[in-house]
Amino acid sequence: MMSERTPLTIQQIYTLAETCMLANGCDSANAAAVAKTVSTAERDGSESHGLFRIPGHVASLRSGKVNGKAEPEIEAVTPAAIRLDGHNGFAPLALERGIPVLADAAETLGIAVLAIRKSHHFAALWPETEAIAERGLVGLACTAHTPMVAPYGAKKAFFSTNPISFAWPRPNKPPYVFDMATAAMARGEVGLAARDGHALPEGVGLDSDGNPTTDAKAVHQGGVILPFGTYKGSAIATMIELLSAGLVGDYFSYEAGEADNKDGGPAQGGQLIIAMSPKIIAGDNWEAHSEDFLSKLENMDGVRLPGQRRHKNRLSTEPRLIKTELVEKIRSLTSDE
Amino acid sequence: MMSERTPLTIQQIYTLAETCMLANGCDSANAAAVAKTVSTAERDGSESHGLFRIPGHVASLRSGKVNGKAEPEIEAVTPAAIRLDGHNGFAPLALERGIPVLADAAETLGIAVLAIRKSHHFAALWPETEAIAERGLVGLACTAHTPMVAPYGAKKAFFSTNPISFAWPRPNKPPYVFDMATAAMARGEVGLAARDGHALPEGVGLDSDGNPTTDAKAVHQGGVILPFGTYKGSAIATMIELLSAGLVGDYFSYEAGEADNKDGGPAQGGQLIIAMSPKIIAGDNWEAHSEDFLSKLENMDGVRLPGQRRHKNRLSTEPRLIKTELVEKIRSLTSDE
Numbered sequence: 061m062m063s064e065r066t067p068l069t070i071q072q073i074y075t076l077a078e079t080c081m082l083a084n085g086c087d088s089a090n091a092a093a094v095a096k097t098v099s100t101a102e103r104d105g106s107e108s109h110g111l112f113r114i115p116g117h118v119a120s121l122r123s124g125k126v127n128g129k130a131e132p133e134i135e136a137v138t139p140a141a142i143r144l145d146g147h148n149g150f151a152p153l154a155l156e157r158g159i160p161v162l163a164d165a166a167e168t169l170g171i172a173v174l175a176i177r178k179s180h181h182f183a184a185l186w187p188e189t190e191a192i193a194e195r196g197l198v199g200l201a202c203t204a205h206t207p208m209v210a211p212y213g214a215k216k217a218f219f220s221t222n223p224i225s226f227a228w229p230r231p232n233k234p235p236y237v238f239d240m241a242t243a244a245m246a247r248g249e250v251g252l253a254a255r256d257g258h259a260l261p262e263g264v265g266l267d268s269d270g271n272p273t274t275d276a277k278a279v280h281q282g283g284v285i286l287p288f289g290t291y292k293g294s295a296i297a298t299m300i301e302l303l304s305a306g307l308v309g310d311y312f313s314y315e316a317g318e319a320d321n322k323d324g325g326p327a328q329g330g331q332l333i334i335a336m337s338p339k340i341i342a343g344d345n346w347e348a349h350s351e352d353f354l355s356k357l358e359n360m361d362g363v364r365l366p367g368q369r370r371h372k373n374r375l376s377t378e379p380r381l382i383k384t385e386l387v388e389k390i391r392s393l394t395s396d397e
Numbered sequence: 398m399m400s401e402r403t404p405l406t407i408q409q410i411y412t413l414a415e416t417c418m419l420a421n422g423c424d425s426a427n428a429a430a431v432a433k434t435v436s437t438a439e440r441d442g443s444e445s446h447g448l449f450r451i452p453g454h455v456a457s458l459r460s461g462k463v464n465g466k467a468e469p470e471i472e473a474v475t476p477a478a479i480r481l482d483g484h485n486g487f488a489p490l491a492l493e494r495g496i497p498v499l500a501d502a503a504e505t506l507g508i509a510v511l512a513i514r515k516s517h518h519f520a521a522l523w524p525e526t527e528a529i530a531e532r533g534l535v536g537l538a539c540t541a542h543t544p545m546v547a548p549y550g551a552k553k554a555f556f557s558t559n560p561i562s563f564a565w566p567r568p569n570k571p572p573y574v575f576d577m578a579t580a581a582m583a584r585g586e587v588g589l590a591a592r593d594g595h596a597l598p599e600g601v602g603l604d605s606d607g608n609p610t611t612d613a614k615a616v617h618q619g620g621v622i623l624p625f626g627t628y629k630g631s632a633i634a635t636m637i638e639l640l641s642a643g644l645v646g647d648y649f650s651y652e653a654g655e656a657d658n659k660d661g662g663p664a665q666g667g668q669l670i671i672a673m674s675p676k677i678i679a680g681d682n683w684e685a686h687s688e689d690f691l692s693k694l695e696n697m698d699g700v701r702l703p704g705q706r707r708h709k710n711r712l713s714t715e716p717r718l719i720k721t722e723l724v725e726k727i728r729s730l731t732s733d734e
Contacts, residue, residue: 140477141507141677170478171671173508174464175678198644213699226636228643236639238632289626295575295703298694299563302573306565306687307535314693334508334671340399341479341512342646350643356651357635362550366632 065256066387068380073111074099076387079091080114080394084149086128093152097183101382105373107362108248111185111386117150118393120229120325126150126180132157140165140172146179152333154179155188159333162196174333177310181205182326185225186239186367192335193227193235198356201225202300203331206317210284212294215270215285220313220329221247228354229338231347234374236354238366242297254280255297263290303332398632403724404716411436413724414451417731421458423465423487430489434520439717442710445585446521448723453519454487455730457662463487464515469494477502477509483516488668491516497669498534503672511670514647518542519663522562523576523704529672530564530572538562539637540668543654546580547621549631552607554621557650558584559606559637565691566675568684573691573713575703579634581625591617600627640669 068076078095086094102110120126130149134157136142142161146154160176165172185201192199201231202224207217225239244264253260265279265286266272273279287293297334305312310330311319320327338346358365405413410640415432423431431454439447456711457463467486471494473479479502481495495511502509522538529536539561544554581601590597590613602616602623603609610616624630642649647667657664675683695702 110628121412137677138506140509141674143678169475169506171508171510172477173678175672195614198639211694211697211700213701214697216697218694218697226632228639236635238636240629240632242629288629291697291703292577292625292630294577295563295577299565299575301690302535302565302687306683306690307673307675307678309683309686312690313688314690336510337478337642338644340474341480341510341644344642346646348637349646351651353643353651355637357548357555360548360551360553360555362552363548364550366628 064171064384065381066384068382068387069379070099070103073102073380073382076113076390077114079365080390081117081121081128083394084128086121090128090130090150090153093156094150096156097152097187097373100187101184102382103374104370106370111382111390113182114390115327115393118325119323120180123321123323123325125321125323125325132179134158134161136161136165142172142174144174144176144179146176148178148328149180150177150326151179151181151183155191159188159191160334162335163192163197166192166197166264166337167195167255167340170340171334171336174335175308176331176333177308178328179331180326181331182330184239185223186227186237188333188372189225189227189239190235190237192333193229193237195335196229196337196339197294198229198336198338199225199227199333200336201331201333202304203329204301204304204311204313204316205329206320206327207313208247208285209287209297210266211298212287212291215266215284218314219243219287219297220316221285222297222304224296224300228350230351230354234367234371236365236367240288240366242287242293242300243285244293247285250276250280250285304330308332402718403721405719406716407436407440410439410448410717410719412447413727417451417727418454418458418465420731421455421465422651423458427465427467427487427490430493431487433493434489437524437583438487438521439719440711441707443521443707445583448719448727450519451727452730453662455662456660457517460658460660460662461654462662464658469516471498473498473502477506478614479509479511481511481513481516483513485515485665486517487663488513488516488518488520492528496525496528497578497672499672500529501533503529503534503674504532504677507677508671508673511672513668514645515665516668517663518666518668521576522560523564523574523707525670526562526564526576527572527574529670530566530574532672533566533674533676535566535673535675536562536564536670537673538670539641541638541641541648541650541653542666542668543657543664544650545584545622546624546634546720547603547626548635549628552603552621556621556624556634556638557653559603559634559641559650561633561637565687567688567691570706573702573704577625577703579624579630580622581630581639582622584622587613587617587622590721611630640665645669665706
């Protein structure tokens with residue numbers, strides 16, 4: 061099932077996204093921030109966080125769930141604890157405004173936290189942790205959205221896929237970074253397996269009666285996904301709920317699920333981001349010391365550090381091959397407004 | 398193989414440990430701190446972190462690896478970033494001195510970090526995160542020791558079991574807390590399975606040739622343990638190395654393994670502890686909001702929150718049943734000095 065593809069440069073991807081967002085009620089700052097997030101994902105080969113997300117963005121603007129002209133508001137509750145109220149906008153502008161303030165605080169104090177609330181996150185987390193690492197800081201981020209994962213032992217969805225991302229800065233190369241769902245498998249992958257008739261690995265999901273199954277269709281239609289790593293992954297998913305909802309003061313997944321209008325766009329959700337300065341905490345030798353560890357690790361037989369495929373894709377100056385059907389859909393969403 | 402047991406009150410356990418530590422070169426502050434950690438573990442039913450650890454403590458005092466009279470030194474590099482130099486002592490006194498300083502900083506600034514170096518940790522992590530939660534703060538702690546876990550894809554040990562603990566405060570009840578190794582199974586459990594001839598679950602270990610096996614003996618004798626949750630658990634184990642060694646400025650596991658004199662006591666290792674104030678970051682409603690989440694979670698069919706068995710054991714006023722052989726060993730280590 062090869063679908064037709066249209067070659068687009070990163071700039072063309074950016075413009076396609078930006079124009080569509082402007083046509084659907086975003087102001088220029090929000091349209092630019094969303095377009096940057098989407099085009100950066102396509103640059104790095106992450107299709108599922110690229111232009112694929114634009115129809116959902118449009119749906120949430122048209123339904124009135126998201127305010128495309130929201131101006132994020134930053135409040136430093138203390139010099140180290142920064143709150144950001146997204147005023148019901150998309151996350152990219154909130155992050156663009158919040159992360160430099162967070163990084164400044166961490167550079168001064170050694171550690172700082174950014175709690176983003178009333179924002180709609182619809183992307184990966186690595187853009188924020190990598191932005192922090194580009195400042196020479198350690199970044200840790202997590203968020204929650206709507207329920208699709210059953211806690212270990214349970215048979216009903218309560219957690220979202222609860223992703224966590226961590227980035228560690230490296231001299232003259234991309235950071236060590238991971239960005240992973242705490243679900244055993246992403247919902248989109250389960251959907252693809254269901255469509256293509258592939259079996260799931262054991263431990264990925266339950267059917268609608270709560271029984272373990274490897275039948276992707278049974279998990280996708282009325283079943284639930286399980287946390288990765290059984291009870292340990294479930295504990296980490298719980299921590300992510302508490303950090304990104306309880307500590308931020310925004311919706312837990314079950315609250316977001318109840319509040320969301322299900323327009324296909326991003327639910328409201330909180331995001332917690334921590335930045336730390338190894339220079340302040342560890343001292344001057346931190347870079348050589350951690351680089352020694354990372355180079356030993358990546359030189360072990362069989363080891364591949366996460367994020368490397370993305371960092372390699374980033375270097376390509378070739379146009380990206382976007383599904384023609386998607387390009388046409390975005391163009392129609394741009395002109396029918 | 399039921400071994401004989403001796404009933405001891407928590408106070409008797411404390412005194413047994415304290416007397417032995419004093420007889421082997423600890424000053425009163427260090428002896429009291431170790432005895433408190435050990436007796437608290439026995440109180441909570443955690444035998445593997447209780448009196449069982451005393452012979453290792455003694456070995457490391459007798460070999461000269463650990464200084465039983467070390468006075469921890471605290472340096473607030475910034476108001477939010479606190480370094481503690483253990484001066485080669487045991488971790489309990491370092492934690493007793495450092496955690497109140499960390500908690501004070503987090504209560505003022507919303508977030509703070511404690512980086513402990515040149516210290517010897519030989520206990521669970523939940524005592525430190527629970528102490529933070531008792532102050533109404535969120536606690537996160539991690540540490541590394543010596544290699545026994547292969548990174549995902551590799552066949553050789555490089556990580557330690559790299560535990561992480563998280564505690565979230567709850568009104569009028571023990572915190573939500575987990576404390577877990579990022580190894581698929583604790584080394585001690587693999588040893589017990591090898592002794593008793595039990596098979597391991599799949600995914601727990603490799604034999605000495607680097608092949609997956611469920612033979613506990615093959616893993617225990619020359620093989621390696623794997624991270625929990627395959628590549629995702631391995632990424633979290635990597636993060637823990639970077640946080641507790643790279644960010645603290647102390648040994649990575651492979652460095653600790655090279656430096657350790659293998660006397661059976663704790664290797665030198667770093668520990669990173671973060672404390673955060675939900676009152677400052679989320680605001681006044683945080684307690685009711687997060688309690689709603691946690692009570693929904695613990696009331697789901699099939700869900701058991703971590704730490705509950707320990708919190709239940711804690712309430713018992715009965716004497717604890719300690720292996721008689723261990724009690725006798727500790728007494729002999731006390732009198733033969």
